[in-house]
Amino acid sequence: MFLINCPYCGERDQSEFSCGGEAHMVRPKQPTELSDDQWAEYLFMRKNIKGVQFERWNHAHGCRKWFNMVRDTSNDKIHAVYKMGEKPPVE
Amino acid sequence: MTKFRVNKTKHVDQTKTVSFNFDGKSYHGFDGDTLASALLSNGVHLVGRSFKYHRPRGIMSCGSEEPNAICQINENTDLTEPNVRATEIELYEGLKASSQNCWPSVNFDIGGINNFISQFIPAGFYYKTFMWPKSFWKKIYEPLIRWSAGLGKSPTKPDPELYDHKHVHCDVLIIGGGISGIIASKIAAKNNLRTILIEDKNILGGSTIFQKNENYKINNKYSSEWLDDEIAELQKLDNLTIKTRTSLAAYHSYNYLLAKENISDHLPLDKKNGGIRQRLWKIRADKVLVATGAIERPLVFNNNDRPGIMLANSVKKYLDFYGVSCGFNNVIFTNNDSAYETAVSLKEKGISVEIIDIRKKSNSKIVKNAEKLGVKIYWNSTIVNTFGHRKIKSIEIMNLSEDGSNVVGDKNRINCDCLAVSGGWTPMVHMHTQSGGKLDFRENDQTFIPTEIDENHINVGSCNGDFELEEIINNTNKKVKNFLKVSETEFDNTSVLNSKELDKRNIWLLPNYISEGKCKSFIDFQNDSTAKDIKLALREGFKSIEHVKRYTTTGMATDQGKLSNMHALGIIADTAGVKMGTLGTTTFRPPFTPLTFGSIVGRSVGKFFDIIRKTSIHEWHSQNNAKFENVGQWKRPWYYPINDEGLHDAVQRESKAARDSAGILDASTLGKIDIQGTDASEFLNRVYTNAWSKLGIGKCRYGLMLNEDGMVYDDGVTTRLGENHYLMTTTTGGAANVLSKLEDYLQTEWPELDVYLTSVTDHYSTASVCGPNSKKILTKIFPDKDFSDEAFPHMSYQNAKIDEINCRIMRISFTGELSYEINVESKYGKSLWEKCIEVGKEFKITPYGTETMHLLRAEKGFIIVGQDTDGTMTPIDLQMDWIVSKKKYDFIGKRSLYRSDTIREDRKQLVGLLTDDPNEVLEEGAQIVSDVNKKPIEMIGHVTSSYFSPNLNKSIALAVVKSGKKMNGQKLIVPMENKNINVTVSDSVFLDKENKRIYA
The missing domain is CATH 3.30.70.1400 (Aminomethyltransferase beta-barrel domains)
Structure with missing residues (x-):
């Protein structure tokens, strides 16, 4: 059970949060211009890394804010949390 | 006092007699006993039968590692509990316990036949045997296996006891109240850290607390006395919470831990007072110190499972802590120094003891001490066989060859009534690995030692591989100082006398003159797996430790292999000719010891199982005989039966009333x-x-x-x-x-x-009034309001007031009738509803529930998301093209509407279905086919909604059917168990296609 440092509320129990999958998947600005393959790339394809991964998290039972997290999936170490729109911290 | 109670100790109060019952027979023990120590004090070793071969088994240990002495307690009461370790239950007046795994009794067990046919039930026996004939499985094999397998009986009624959860935060959590845990707690608490110390036993002190021996001294005091003084000081510290009878169950990431506190398990039934039985602590600790100690290893030799064969340190604990001698003619079988402590203790009390030592010689002080006391030691020897059916009677020993791979010389028979075994010590690394920690293999004593993972978690004492007293004290002190950033402690200059040495001769499977196939050398006592089984699995091609474990079930019993895993690994390594450290270990998973279901669920039972959401009108519904259905967490009125009306009749009546005059629905949950x-x-x-x-x-x-x-x-x-x-x-x-x-x-x-x-779901309550007379009702409620189609058209909203209460009225319709939804602040919901009912009386306004709502909307072909759709339906599939904007550049999902898959014409599409027999109502979920003769029959769709419509006087249904859009008028079949129902595809709007009724 992680202890997550919500960028808005501070450290809270993982049970207050939900994970929203891979971060920095930008919704295409002009979906209609995309081929099926290109759209499928956005719609379906997600990395599932063993190691350092960028993830979206939502403080669902708290401030309801979405934010990003850098987590090592092999040992669950959380390296950083940062607000939406902020640049990911460089490794 | 029984003859086995040879010693008076301060931990057992021999002035307070406690009577208990085991397998129908009454016995006496004393206050402070466990069930196991009390049984042993009465000379009872045989307490159960083994799982597979039904061999007689006795108490082996004195703690949570116990594989054999598991009992059913308080059988035939609501409080009964199976698989309780006799070594862990504290004795109380009136305790009733019984053996498991035996029929008709533990002394004569029919299943014991398995022992004699064991040649034919090797590892994987079930997988290999109960395969054919197939028809035997359901009627013969499965019931047979179920009857003969299983441990104990579960209670048949709901648990009458209360359980609790508690969330706690602390600076430092110390797991284990042995000597290292006590040192760590004292340092932490004295340095202003909020500290919690948890210990699974009822008193602190671990195994040092009964270590009163010239060979072990701390600051010139007996180690037990030194520790007593430390504990007394510890109990005075303010910021330290000591929790005894509390065992750690799980250690999750980020120092989140679960511990189970036993509150009333040790109390007599009449003293439990209906209070809380167990409390689950959910602890978030800044720093965690694991001091869980070590478990003694058995040795693997032929017939090593007879009652009376015990772990050496446990024999010492029974003697020095409980005052019980497990035998009067003891033999100790060891490969290391620690068992000599037991020998010295026994000898000092004048009890006979001899030692079989695998080693060739040892010169440590404790060994010399034993020799001086006149203990006979057989060096370089091993046990090749044991005798005695319900209790050990004698053993047979032989000398070991130079390299230890074989036995040499003559057999020598020794009589004994207790065999104390020690194969060295295994650090309890369960907690460390559960938290994600890794292990290193230490060659010299063949142990896995934790490697530190982060700055917030360390292991100290013997769970960290420090087995000797001076190591434990000095290393613990040093590590804790470093961990908590403390510069000096009172333990800095502790003088320690230790007489043991860490010297052992490790042989995982002891050699024998008897062929391997005929030896029963048990590794996992609870699951009855032997060295032979492990070797068979390897021969059959299993290589991974995880596979061997599952195939042989080694380490998979309720003790989770606390005694067996290391030997299994050792034998695999030896047999496969690989280094032990390279094999890895099996995964240690929570819980460390079994948890009760009660402690897991806590108070979340019965009506507290889930949140119940009720609308502000709920009370009225209840009073008016509503039957409720769960929609998410909401309780929604399902239908309102009058007198003894059933669902069908009520819904027919409600539906008709809503179309003929007026109906009212509580729509607050939207x-x-x-x-x-x-x-x-x-x-x-x-x-x-x-x-x-x-x-x-x-x-x-x-x-x-x-x-x-x-x-x-x-x-x-x-x-x-x-x-x-x-x-x-x-x-x-x-x-x-x-x-x-x-x-x-x-x-x-x-x-x-x-x-x-x-x-704002909970902020507003909504009464939806529909039907041809709804306008009249609204006009009566809001006399100043103009409800004409011109002033208040369909799909529009207006504000209004009832007295001073603000209302929002929406003229929208989910039934196809003229319909108004009145929204008010929730606190006025019930008054609004009652007002509508009152005013509607003259129009026979009829409250209707969700079932009628579903029927009414189905007549109009309106979908319910989640009933007529299932996450694979596009709006085009639903024939709702009209709602998809062609002009908008983008909206969520737009691009996906013309993916190659979504534009397929043979997708399942929403249609109406009419049964050829208008009285035949289809079952929701029923499959739809076009041809029942062509096998395999192709399923082309299913029924999503189906009702008998009282307004159309026929059965109607919605369904999704492949290429359904093009099938209007086509005949299809809904095959049921005993008949085929003929249906015709129709338009999905059954009633009022012209939408006239909303202007009624």
């Missing part, structure tokens, strides 16, 4: 989201499939929301309350998810939009 901001219209444009920019203030519009993959996600009516203000309604079940999804887009994809979302 999700409501308040949307405000200058970009609110643009936002709706992006989340709904249809266009919103041109919706006038005061108008309502139905919207369909898709997922990005093009599938229908939710629907509902949204009302424009002002220029930049909308009220969105969602389905009852989808409310939370819709809000969360909208927030997601708003925060992450379109942060530039000025839009604010607020859930």
Whole structure:
């Protein structure tokens, strides 16, 4: 059970949060211009890394804010949390 | 006093007699005994039968590692519990315990036949044998296996006891109240850290607390006396919470731990007082110190499982802690120094003991001490056999060859009534590995030692591989100082006398002159797996330790292999000729010891199992005989039977009334989201499939929301309350998810939009009045309001007042009737409802529930998201092309509507179905086929909604059917168990195709 440092509320129990999958998947600005393959790339394809991964998290039972997290999936170490729109911290 | 109670100790109060019952026989023990020590004091070793071969088994240990002495307690009461370790239950007056795994009794067990046919039940026996004939499985094999397998009996009634959960935070959590845990707690608490110390036994002190011996001294005191003084000081410290009878169950990441506190398990039944039985502690600790100690290893030799064969340190504990001698003619079988402590203790009390030592010689002080006391030691020897059916009677020993791989010389028979075994010590690394920690293999004593993982978690004492007293004290002190950043402690200059040496001769499987196939050298006592089974698994091609474990079931019993895992690994390594450290270990999973279901669920039982949401009108529904159905967490009126009406009759009556005169529905549970901001219209444009920019203030519009993959996600009516203000309604079940999804887009994809979302589901109550007389009812409630079609058109909203109470009235319809939804603040919901009922009386206004609502909308072909859709339906599949804007550049899911898969013409599409027999009502979920003769029969769709419509006087159904759009008028078949029902595909709107009724 992680202890997550919500960028808005501070450290809270993982049970207050939900994970929203891979971060920095930008919704295409002009979906209609995309081929099926290109759209499928956005719609379906997600990395599932063993190691350092960028993830979206939502403080669902708290401030309801979405934010990003850098987590090592092999040992669950959380390296950083940062607000939406902020640049990911460089490794 | 019984003859086995040879010693007076301060831990057992021999003035307080406690009577108990085991297998129907009464015995006496004393206050402070465990069930195991009390049984041993009565000379009872045989307490159970083994799982597979039904061999007699006795108490082996004195703690949570116990594989054999597991009992059923308080059988035939509501409080009965199976698989309780006799070594862990504290004795109380009136305790009733019985053996498991035996029939008819532990002394004569029919299953014991398995022991003699054991040649034919090797590892994987079940997998290999109960395969054929197939027909035998259900009637013969499975019931037989079920009857003979299983441990104990579960209670048949709900647990009458109370359980609790408690959340705690602390600076330092120390797991284990042995000597190292006590040193660590003292340092932590004295340095102003909020500290919690948990210990699974009822007193602190671990194994040092009964270590009163010239060979072990701390600051010139006996180690036990030194520790007593430390504990006395510890109990005075303010910021230290000591929790005894509390065992750690799980150690999760980020120092989140679960511990189970036993509150009343040790009390007599009449003293439990209906209080809380167990409490689950949920602890978040800044720093965690693991001091869980070590478990003594058995040795693996032929017939090493007889009652009376015990672990050496346990024999010492029974003697020095409980005052019970496990035998009067003891033999110790060891490969290391620690068992000599037991020998010295026994000899000092004048009890006979001899030692069989695998080693060739040892010169440590404790060995010399034993020799001086006259203990006979057989060096370089091993046991090749043991005798005695219900209790050990004698052993047979032989010398070991130079390299230890074989036995040499003559057999020598020694009589004994207790055999104390020691194969060295295994650090309890369970907690460390559960938390994600890794292990290193230490060659010299063949142990896995924790490697540190982060700055917030360390292991100290013997669970860290420090087995000798001076190591434990000095290393613990040093490590704790470093860990808690403390510069000096009172333990800095502790002088320690230790007489043992860490010197052992490790042989995983002891050699024998008897062929391997005929030896029963047990590794896992509880699951009855032997060295032979492990070797067989290797021969059959299993290589991974995890596979061997599962195939042989080694380490998979309720003790989770606390005694067996190391030997299994050792024998695999030896047999495969690989280094032990390279094999890895099996995974240690929580819980460390079994948890009761009660402690896991805590108070979340019965009506506290889940949250119940009720509308403000709920009380009225209850009083008016409503039957409720669960919709998400909501209780919604399902139907309102009059007298002894059933569901069908009630729904027929309610549906007819709603169409003929007036009906009223509690629609308060629909999700409501308040949307405000200058970009609110643009936002709706992006989340709904249809266009919103041109919706006038005061108008309502139905919207369909898709997922990005093009599938229908939710629907509902949204009302424009002002220029930049909308009220969105969602389905009852989808409310939370819709809000969360909208927030997601708003925060992450379109942060530039000025839009604010607020859930107002609970803020408003809604009464939906429908039917041809609804307008008359509304006019009576709001006499000043003009309800004409011109003044108050369909799909529009107006504010109004009842007395001083603000109402929002929406003229929208989910039934196809003329219909008004009146919204008020929730606190006025019930008065509004009662007003409608009162005023509606002259029009026979009829309250209707969800079932009638479903029927009425089905007559009109309106979908219910989640019933007629299942996450694979696009709006095109639903024949709702009209709601998908062609003009809008983008909305959620738009691009997916013309993916190669979504434009296929043979997708399942929503249609109406009419049964050829108008009285035949289809079953929802029933399969639809076009041809029953061609095998295999192709399933082309299924029924999603089906009712008997009283307004049309026939059965109607909605269904999804492959290429359904083109099938209008086509005959299909719904095959049921005993007949085929003929149906015809129809339009999905069954009633009032021209939409005239909403203007009634």
